[in-house]
Amino acid sequence: MNEKVTTVELDLEEVQVLPEREALGSFNFANITANNTALALNAASHFSAAKAVAVQTIFVHQH
Template sequence: MNEKLSKVELDLEEVQVLPEREALGSFNWANVYASNTAVALNAASYWSVAKAAAVQTIVVKQH
């Protein structure tokens, strides 16, 4: 997906300013808490089994 544009094509591009979203206003805010934890265990011996676990938690509170 590495498309190259010529200078002429770039000159034809247009930019539009998007309208302000209410969610981005100065009176809305949110607390975001994120936690990532991971554990791995692999015993250094023949026929050992590697085990791993990972947990991701994201909590968003909007006021």
């Protein structure tokens, strides 16, 4: 995929300035707790199927 852009196409492009976002305060604190759990099971018999489950949980509490 090698598409060339001409200067005419570039001249037709428009830009828009996004509104300012409020900066985070100097004294913001957050407690973050993350938990990753995984379980895998594969029975060692002929024609067995492997099963796996994974869970990720993230809690954020901001003061």
